[in-house]
Amino acid sequence: ISIVVTPPIHAPNAFSPNNDGINDTWQIPYLQFYANVSVQVYNRYGQLVFTSNGYNTAWDGKLNEKDLPIGTYYYIIKLTSKSAAISGSVTILK
Secondary structure, eight states: OOOOOOOOOOOOSEEOOSSSSSSOSBOOTTGGGOTTOEEEEEOTTSOEEEEEESSOSOBOSEETTEEOOSEEEEEEEESSTTSOOEEEEEEEOO
C-alpha cells in the first residue's frame, strides 16, 4: 500500500511585479507536485491573461511581455482532470 499526501493549495491573493526582487511573481506553493495542473488567470472583462499547463513558470503580471495594470484578476486552478477547480482572485500591486 502506498499513501500519497498532497498539501493543500493556497494561492497568494496579491503580488507586486515591480522588479524590486520581492514578490515579483505570483508563485503558488506546491503546484509543482501536480504534473497536469492547469492555471488560468483572467482580467475583469473575462480576457485570458495567463495560462500554464504544468506549473513551470510563475505569472509575472504581464500579458504579451507588457505589464498589466494594477487591479484584481481572477484565477482557476485545476490540479487534475478529476479534481474540482480552485478559484479566487489575485491583486496586482505596484
